[in-house]
Structures are given as structure tokens and as C-alpha cells.
Amino acid sequence: MQIEAALLTHTDAPFRIVPLDLDDPGPNEVLVRLAASGVCASDAHTRSGHTPSPLPAVLGHEGAGVVVATGANVEHVQPGDHVALSWMPNCGHCRHCAAGRPVLCTAAAPALLAGTMLDGTVRLHHQGQDVNHYSFLSTFATHTVVPAASAVKIPEDVPLGLAALVGCAVLTGYGAAVNRARVQPGQSVLVFGAGGVGLSAVMGAALAGAAQVIVVDPVPDKCAVAVEFGATATLAPGDDLVDRVLALTDGDGADVAIDAVGAPGILDTAFRATVPGGTVVCVGVPGPDARPSLPGPDLVRSERVVTGCLYGSSRPSVDIPRILELYRRGALPIDRLVSKTYRLDQVNEAFEDMAAGRLSRGVIVHDEAIAW
Ligand SMILES: NC(=O)c1ccc[n+]([C@@H]2O[C@H](COP(=O)([O-])OP(=O)(O)OC[C@H]3O[C@@H](n4cnc5c(N)ncnc54)[C@H](O)[C@@H]3O)[C@@H](O)[C@H]2O)c1
Ligand SMILES: [Zn+2]
Ligand SMILES: [Zn+2]
Structure with missing residues (x-):
């Protein structure tokens, strides 16, 4: 045809x-x-x-x-x-x-x-x-x-225009928080990037009961939107970003950091802004030559988990209908x-x-x- x-x-x-x-x-x-x-x-x-x-x-x-x-x-x-x-x-x-x-x-x-x-x-x-x-x-x-x-x-009463977004941004970001990081009630979650993927991570973290969702984005309007999705604080990137995250988290660092950008330097910042034992989830896709580095001894001593996350580590045929059901209930x-x-x-x-x-x-x- x-x-x-x-x-x-x-x-x-x-x-x-x-x-x-x-x-x-x-x-x-x-x-x-x-x-x-x-x-x-x-x-x-x-x-x-x-x-x-x-x-x-x-x-x-x-x-x-x-x-x-x-x-x-x-x-x-x-x-x-x-x-x-x-x-x-x-x-x-x-x-x-x-x-x-x-x-x-x-x-x-x-x-x-x-x-x-x-x-x-x-x-x-x-x-x-x-x-x-x-x-x-x-x-x-x-x-x-x-x-x-x-x-x-999917059910016929869900708008196909919204179901489309579940096919990448929502499943990816929600899944990074819920499937990969397994955000727990009361945790603090740091999200880099307030695009479709990052905002979906914010929604997932908020629904999972995160007490704090801190969003980092250089665009002020994006930060304002993130608050509507459940961000409790927003920050612009900058040299003192780690210190600002520590100040917001009683000096500990976030339990979970999610990179929904993939730009150079974010993994290092996310790592240092995360509490020992915490989890750093890499979702944003870096360039093919990117070779990010981490402080080796600190990686061992802090027991932080650094993990990639593809498509929200999801089971699409199960998770897409579930996410749409959460939307229908007003939860997402x-x-x-x-x-x-x-x-x-x-x-x-x-x-x-x-x-x-x-x-x-x-x-x-x-x-x-x-x-x-
Ligand atoms: N892992 C996967 O399965 C998967 C799936 C879909 C998308 N992605 C990737 O996720 C990333 C985000 O996708 P999107 O569609 O949400 O992008 P987007 O362009 O809609 O949003 C990116 C956001 O990052 C912000 N940003 C730019 N530089 C920043 C920085 N240094 N610190 C903090 N924020 C910064 C931008 O202002 C923007 O709001 C892309 O790299 C995309 O390729 C990965
Ligand atoms: Zn995509
Ligand atoms: Zn297979």
C-alpha cells in the first residue's frame, strides 16, 4: 500500500x-x-x-x-x-x-x-x-x-495519543524509577533532565512514595513543569550542584539518581550526589565515544550501584497496560x-x-x- x-x-x-x-x-x-x-x-x-x-x-x-x-x-x-x-x-x-x-x-x-x-x-x-x-x-x-x-x-477507552507516549518516554522514565531503581517510600530521588523521559521518572518516583524528588534542568520553564509532576525541589546545573543536593538531603546525598540526559559529566555528578549504598541509573544515551569515569576506590568503599537502564528495564507487554491503568485511575x-x-x-x-x-x-x- x-x-x-x-x-x-x-x-x-x-x-x-x-x-x-x-x-x-x-x-x-x-x-x-x-x-x-x-x-x-x-x-x-x-x-x-x-x-x-x-x-x-x-x-x-x-x-x-x-x-x-x-x-x-x-x-x-x-x-x-x-x-x-x-x-x-x-x-x-x-x-x-x-x-x-x-x-x-x-x-x-x-x-x-x-x-x-x-x-x-x-x-x-x-x-x-x-x-x-x-x-x-x-x-x-x-x-x-x-x-x-x-x-x-490496549483498552479502547485510553486515548491513542497518550498510549503513544507510553511506548517510549513514559515506560522508560517510569521504569527507571520503579523497575530499575525500585524507589521505596520515603526515599530521596535525584532526576537529571525534565524532558519526556525525566518527567516520567519524576511521576514514577512520586507514585512509588519518594519523600523528595529533586530535578536538575538548565531550563527554568522545565523546572517549573517538573514541580507539577511531583518534584519537591528543582536545581540548575552548576559546579556546586553536588553540594546543593547534599544540603537538601541532610548531608547524605540522594538514595537514587536517574540520568535522563546522557550528557558528559552527569554520571560523575550523580555518583557524588548519591548516598553510599545508593543507586545511579543511566538512562540518557551518551555519544558512541563516551567513556565516563568514576572514582574507583570510592566505588568500592561506597557500595553504590551504577546501572544502565534500557526501556525502563520493562516487560512492555505487561507494563504498558499497567501504566495505562494507572493513568485511568488518575495516578499518573x-x-x-x-x-x-x-x-x-x-x-x-x-x-x-x-x-x-x-x-x-x-x-x-x-x-x-x-x-x-
Ligand atoms: N535508555 C533508554 O531506553 C532511553 C529511551 C528513551 C530515551 N532515552 C534517552 O533519554 C534522554 C532524554 O530523552 P528525552 O526525550 O526526555 O529528551 P528531551 O530533550 O525531551 O529532554 C532532555 C532534558 O534534559 C535537559 N538537560 C540538558 N542538559 C542538561 C544537563 N546538563 N543537566 C540536566 N538537564 C539537562 C534539557 O533541558 C531537557 O529538558 C535522551 O538521551 C534519550 O536518547 C533513553
Ligand atoms: Zn524514545
Ligand atoms: Zn528473547
């Missing part, structure tokens, strides 16, 4: 809206009509070359929509079902899936940025040339073909993440707004009638 999509042909180029040919879903694949797609900093990282993924490609990995057709062997969804899309499909039987850590799935994780579907081929074509997928989803388009395991069935104000909506042909503007620090989340609405 023919679709409309935002094509990125080379690094730092503007997106061009073009008609593309989309193949029928193959075995274990699903065709989805997209309602909406969030714009994540990871898309910007790939557009800039910070996180390489093959081009030309259709980016976008935070989407939700309605199933149009299913390929062979697909039983868990059928045409008409509402789905949120997971950018980490999983096989269900490798050592990591069996151990309950599907984001590490050996069948999917190594191919995340390969630009193909799980079988190594593509479904997208432009004027007879193959076009790469992005994170298995390519949601900056009216329709997409995704691995069956990426299509997570996901709707407040939506700062601005755009048409697909305004995708370049959405990226400019994100880079300028104007958005909690920008959402590209493909189909207004089914998005809200």
Missing part, C-alpha cells in the same frame, strides 16, 4: 514528507494505522548522528494506532484492536526472555538499530529503493508494519506531558521546538479522529 511518511535521507537533513510503498505484513508481523507518534530525543540523536542507525529511514519509535491486518501466526491481536507499540519486541524464549528481562532479548536487542525488521529485510520502499526502519517501528508515518511482539493490545498524569501537537508535515518544527527546550513532549498526530 502507499503511505505518507517523513523520510530522513542523511544526517542533519530536514525530514521530507513523501509517499512510500509499504509491503504487506509478513509472518509474525502486524500492519498498524498510526494515530499519533511522540518525538523523542533518541530520534534527534539518530538524526544528528549521535546514535547512528542506517539512512535513508523513517524515524519515530513512540507510537500507537489501530491494527489493520495481521500476517501469518499472529494470534494476540486482530484488525480493529488498539495497540501501543513497543520498540523492543522479544522472542519469549531466549535466556533473557526466560529470565524476565525481555528488553535484552537476543533475537531483537542486537538488531534494534539495524534498520530492518527481525528477519533482516525491510517493508519500506521509495521510488523502488529500500528504506530503513527505525527501532522496528518507524512511526513518523501514516501506517507501519511492526513485529507482532511490538503490538501491545501522562496527559500533562503533551506540550504541543503537530501534523506530520510539521515534523521539522517539532524537532526545532524539542532542541530549543520548549517541550515536555511534542506529539505528531496522524489521525485526529482516533488520537484523543
Whole structure:
């Protein structure tokens, strides 16, 4: 079928809206009509070359929509079902899936940025040339073909525009606090970055009962928004940041620090601003050459845990519906993440707004009638 999509042909180029040919879903694949797609900093990282993924490609990995057709062997969804899309499909039987850590799935994780579907081929074509997928989803388009395991069935009364955001920012940030750091009631949590991911970490920490949620962001408006999501204090970055965090935490440091930025220097600051025995969770994606260092003896003596966190260390097919249920109960104000909506042909503007620090989340609405 023919679709409309935002094509990125080379690094730092503007997106061009073009008609593309989309193949029928193959075995274990699903065709989805997209309602909406969030714009994540990871898309910007790939557009800039910070996180390489093959081009030309259709980016976008935070989407939700309605199933149009299913390929062979697909039983868990059928045409008409509402789905949120997971950018980490999983096989269900490798050592990591069996151990309950599907984001590490050996069948999917190594191919995340390969630009193909799980079988190594593509479904997208432009004027007879193959076009790469992005994170298995390519949601900056009216329709997409995704691995069956990426299509997570959700209730029909949840707006698809919000379900889209659960597909990356919310699951990632909430999961960093709840699944990875396992924030406990009464703890202090330090969050770097008040974008879609960081604000979701704030929501997760607040819901888990954190007594203090301290947010660090250089943009004053972002700090003001963080307070609406549950931040108890906000700080601008600076040389004395560690001292300011210690002053807010009785001289101890935070129990948990979550880096939702990935910029140079944050890991070192987070480490020093965390209490001995505390946990530092690295979510923001550094550049490919980043080699952050830590004070070695202090690492041993303080017993701090420093951990990466991919996709909120989640089990997407379980956690996405759970998070949407928390939204329905009013426990997670996901709707407040939506700062601005755009048409697909305004995708370049959405990226400019994100880079300028104007958005909690920008959402590209493909189909207004089914998005809200
Ligand atoms: N690990 C994962 O699975 C995963 C998933 C999604 C996104 N990410 C990554 O998470 C990061 C955040 O994504 P996002 O979409 O929320 O980004 P965003 O651009 O919406 O937000 C980033 C925020 O960081 C702030 N910031 C910039 N420099 C800072 C500094 N030195 N200290 C504190 N704050 C600073 C910005 O003002 C902005 O508010 C990106 O690196 C993205 O690639 C990781
Ligand atoms: Zn993302
Ligand atoms: Zn697996």
C-alpha cells in the first residue's frame, strides 16, 4: 500500500514528507494505522548522528494506532484492536526472555538499530529503493508494519495519543524509577533532565512514595513543569550542584539518581550526589565515544550501584497496560506531558521546538479522529 511518511535521507537533513510503498505484513508481523507518534530525543540523536542507525529511514519509535491486518501466526491481536507499540519486541524464549528481562532479548536487542525488521529485510520502499526502519517501528508515518511482539493490545477507552507516549518516554522514565531503581517510600530521588523521559521518572518516583524528588534542568520553564509532576525541589546545573543536593538531603546525598540526559559529566555528578549504598541509573544515551569515569576506590568503599537502564528495564507487554491503568485511575498524569501537537508535515518544527527546550513532549498526530 502507499503511505505518507517523513523520510530522513542523511544526517542533519530536514525530514521530507513523501509517499512510500509499504509491503504487506509478513509472518509474525502486524500492519498498524498510526494515530499519533511522540518525538523523542533518541530520534534527534539518530538524526544528528549521535546514535547512528542506517539512512535513508523513517524515524519515530513512540507510537500507537489501530491494527489493520495481521500476517501469518499472529494470534494476540486482530484488525480493529488498539495497540501501543513497543520498540523492543522479544522472542519469549531466549535466556533473557526466560529470565524476565525481555528488553535484552537476543533475537531483537542486537538488531534494534539495524534498520530492518527481525528477519533482516525491510517493508519500506521509495521510488523502488529500500528504506530503513527505525527501532522496528518507524512511526513518523501514516501506517507501519511492526513485529507482532511490538503490538501491545490496549483498552479502547485510553486515548491513542497518550498510549503513544507510553511506548517510549513514559515506560522508560517510569521504569527507571520503579523497575530499575525500585524507589521505596520515603526515599530521596535525584532526576537529571525534565524532558519526556525525566518527567516520567519524576511521576514514577512520586507514585512509588519518594519523600523528595529533586530535578536538575538548565531550563527554568522545565523546572517549573517538573514541580507539577511531583518534584519537591528543582536545581540548575552548576559546579556546586553536588553540594546543593547534599544540603537538601541532610548531608547524605540522594538514595537514587536517574540520568535522563546522557550528557558528559552527569554520571560523575550523580555518583557524588548519591548516598553510599545508593543507586545511579543511566538512562540518557551518551555519544558512541563516551567513556565516563568514576572514582574507583570510592566505588568500592561506597557500595553504590551504577546501572544502565534500557526501556525502563520493562516487560512492555505487561507494563504498558499497567501504566495505562494507572493513568485511568488518575495516578499518573501522562496527559500533562503533551506540550504541543503537530501534523506530520510539521515534523521539522517539532524537532526545532524539542532542541530549543520548549517541550515536555511534542506529539505528531496522524489521525485526529482516533488520537484523543
Ligand atoms: N535508555 C533508554 O531506553 C532511553 C529511551 C528513551 C530515551 N532515552 C534517552 O533519554 C534522554 C532524554 O530523552 P528525552 O526525550 O526526555 O529528551 P528531551 O530533550 O525531551 O529532554 C532532555 C532534558 O534534559 C535537559 N538537560 C540538558 N542538559 C542538561 C544537563 N546538563 N543537566 C540536566 N538537564 C539537562 C534539557 O533541558 C531537557 O529538558 C535522551 O538521551 C534519550 O536518547 C533513553
Ligand atoms: Zn524514545
Ligand atoms: Zn528473547
